[in-house]
Amino acid sequence: MTRTQQLPAKATFTTQRLPAEVLVDALADVTGISDEYRSRVPEPFTYYPAGTRSVDLGDATVSSSALELFGRVSRDVSLESQRNSTLTARQLLYLMNSRELEERIRKSPVLNELSKQHPNIPALCRAITLMTLSRFPTQQEIDVYREYAKTNKLSLRNLATDILWTQINSIEFLYNH
Amino acid sequence: MKSTPYSHLRIYTFILLLSVFINHVPAQKAKSVILIYLDGGPAQTDTFDPKPEATRDIFGNFKEVSTTNVPGIIIGSKLPLLAQQTDKYSLIRSMTHGVFAHETGHYAMITGDLSGGSIVYPSYGAVISYFKKDSYTGILPPYISLTAANNRFNEGGFLGNAYKSFDTGGAPEKSAFEVEGIINSFVPEDRFQQRMQLLKTIEKLSPTFNNPDVSEQVDSMRGRNVGFIFGESRAAFDLSSESAETRERYGMHRIGQSCLAARKLVEAGVPFINVRTTGWDTHKKHFQRMNEMLPELDQALSALLADLDAKGLLESTIVLCGGEFGRTPRVQWEAPWNGGRAHYGKAFSYLVAGGGFIPGKVVGKTDKTGEEIVERKVYPSDLIGTVYLLMGINPKGTLPHISEGEIPVLPSLGKEGQSNGLLYELIKTNK
Numbered sequence: 001m002t003r004t005q006q007l008p009a010k011a012t013f014t015t016q017r018l019p020a021e022v023l024v025d026a027l028a029d030v031t032g033i034s035d036e037y038r039s040r041v042p043e044p045f046t047y048y049p050a051g052t053r054s055v056d057l058g059d060a061t062v063s064s065s066a067l068e069l070f071g072r073v074s075r076d077v078s079l080e081s082q083r084n085s086t087l088t089a090r091q092l093l094y095l096m097n098s099r100e101l102e103e104r105i106r107k108s109p110v111l112n113e114l115s116k117q118h119p120n121i122p123a124l125c126r127a128i129t130l131m132t133l134s135r136f137p138t139q140q141e142i143d144v145y146r147e148y149a150k151t152n153k154l155s156l157r158n159l160a161t162d163i164l165w166t167q168i169n170s171i172e173f174l175y176n177h
Numbered sequence: 178m179k180s181t182p183y184s185h186l187r188i189y190t191f192i193l194l195l196s197v198f199i200n201h202v203p204a205q206k207a208k209s210v211i212l213i214y215l216d217g218g219p220a221q222t223d224t225f226d227p228k229p230e231a232t233r234d235i236f237g238n239f240k241e242v243s244t245t246n247v248p249g250i251i252i253g254s255k256l257p258l259l260a261q262q263t264d265k266y267s268l269i270r271s272m273t274h275g276v277f278a279h280e281t282g283h284y285a286m287i288t289g290d291l292s293g294g295s296i297v298y299p300s301y302g303a304v305i306s307y308f309k310k311d312s313y314t315g316i317l318p319p320y321i322s323l324t325a326a327n328n329r330f331n332e333g334g335f336l337g338n339a340y341k342s343f344d345t346g347g348a349p350e351k352s353a354f355e356v357e358g359i360i361n362s363f364v365p366e367d368r369f370q371q372r373m374q375l376l377k378t379i380e381k382l383s384p385t386f387n388n389p390d391v392s393e394q395v396d397s398m399r400g401r402n403v404g405f406i407f408g409e410s411r412a413a414f415d416l417s418s419e420s421a422e423t424r425e426r427y428g429m430h431r432i433g434q435s436c437l438a439a440r441k442l443v444e445a446g447v448p449f450i451n452v453r454t455t456g457w458d459t460h461k462k463h464f465q466r467m468n469e470m471l472p473e474l475d476q477a478l479s480a481l482l483a484d485l486d487a488k489g490l491l492e493s494t495i496v497l498c499g500g501e502f503g504r505t506p507r508v509q510w511e512a513p514w515n516g517g518r519a520h521y522g523k524a525f526s527y528l529v530a531g532g533g534f535i536p537g538k539v540v541g542k543t544d545k546t547g548e549e550i551v552e553r554k555v556y557p558s559d560l561i562g563t564v565y566l567l568m569g570i571n572p573k574g575t576l577p578h579i580s581e582g583e584i585p586v587l588p589s590l591g592k593e594g595q596s597n598g599l600l601y602e603l604i605k606t607n608k
Contacts, residue, residue, distance in 0.1 A: 068341070082337060094358050162375065170386075172383045
């Protein structure tokens with residue numbers, strides 16, 4: 001059904017990007033490495049314990065470039081309507097080619113563990129897809145990943161890196177649907 | 178005067194000419210701004226406003242000064258290279274805002290707003306990007322910070338996050354300058370392209386997500402990003418394309434290579450570049466720290482001015498150097514400071530060059546201890562307003578606010594105690 005057909009039955013749902021905090025926490029979950037949060041306003045500075053989830057941050061004095069990038073409203077602009085949850089090229093640039101994110105994927109304790117537990121490509125694909133997209137991969141998808149690993153002669157751990165990179169860059173991950 | 182049918186016309190003509198004269202705005206000279214931001218607050222008495230005739234309580238360990246290539250102007254002894262470039266810049270020795278805390282000091286010096294109102298103003302980098310959004314067509318972001326903007330207040334202000342600075346991250350002084358999102362040495366180009374291909378294939382196979390509109394939009398942004406990552410933007414940040422001699426002239430340290438990168442970004446047309454260096458908050462070990470930091474600043478800034486001039490870019494590039502405030506002219510010899518200087522927002526200095534600023538002049542004057550301004554106070558809104566003017570932005574114009582409608586670009590400009598007039602004495606007018 002197209003959206004126009006759905007409208008009379010009010011059976012419509014607008015696809016939307018995950019809100020900043022949810023997305024940032026999701027990235028922390030799938031990589032197993034979270035941002036460090038601290039507040040520099042006012043002095044003395046406040047440091048949040050490692051592993052703090054961004055949805056739990058008390059207020060927006062906590063500076064976080066990732067949260068700001070994905071549209072969290074600054075503490076001094078009080079209008080929630082200024083929250084911006086549209087996907088921008090700058091955000092995609094971060095997901096595609098950020099050294100910081102790449103480092104987290106490479107060092108990911110989650111991926112280290114998964115690639116040890118699942119010593120073959122289909123099992124590894126299933127584990128990562130289940131974690132990232134909350135569903136099992138299709139046979140077609142597994143075939144694509146297997147072919148990719150073969151062509152580029154990737155070890156399981158390096159394949160895990162590229163699978164996770166691909167999935168967190170996918171629209172399926174970034175959007176509620 | 179006997180009234181004739183045409184006398185009112187003469188009056189109208191006179192008023193018209195007068196208003197043209199009053200509103201005379203010099204033609205836009207500047208295309209880019211480089212702000213060398215000395216975060217923490219540099220000591221004006223050890224840099225641009227030395228007091229060799231005072232006592233050791235004021236000049237501390239730096240009694241010596243540098244005589245410059247402009248007769249009558251002296252600067253700090255630790256800036257001998259800048260002293261040879263004084264014919265390229267002017268000094269404001271009477272900056273003031275009366276703010277003595279970092280966060281509010283930054284806010285004053287980076288937004289020009291001293292009004293104390295409830296509205297959070299954007300940084301001037303953000304304002305300039307806002308006004309240049311249509312005319313600037315470069316691939317790079319319009320407002321770039323090397324390597325990160327100050328995060329003590331909201332840089333985008335009411336204009337929003339879209340106008341905030343693009344922070345490069347990374348370290349330009351290292352052999353590979355990693356730029357966040359653009360230059361990532363972890364992922365070579367072939368691996369990146371393989372991944373992009375994989376993403377394209379995998380995304381089409383998604384059993385749960387199928388929204389052609391979103392896909393098309395995302396694909397187009399990704400395509401632009403790939404161009405951005407491997408196109409001109411990469412070249413603009415590639416310091417290895419500069420000769421070893423040039424790189425060493427700027428100095429192989431953070432501020433030196435940041436200044437070199439700033440020059441390359443000016444060549445790429447970027448309207449606002451913020452070179453931010455930290456560590457100027459020298460409450461303790463002040464003189465030791467200055468002995469280390471000032472030679473680096475001296476080398477970097479003098480190389481930048483000479484290089485911009487040699488390339489014919491100084492005429493169209495404003496260079497500013499200063500911090501959120503200055504430091505107490507009176508040295509704190511007592512414990513726990515043991516020879517330190519505290520925050521001082523009452524009187525401090527800024528260097529201005531290029532882009533239409535007249536060089537070789539000094540504006541304003543402090544008394545013999547440097548504690549009080551005795552001539553021509555300059556407020557943040559006066560300096561930033563002058564920068565706007567040179568960038569072709571009306572400093573008395575307005576900006577759109579989401580709930581307040583059109584509000585002044587510089588709310589403090591023209592207000593008693595928050596402004597003392599634009600720096601017309603430092604601007605070349607077209608005559």
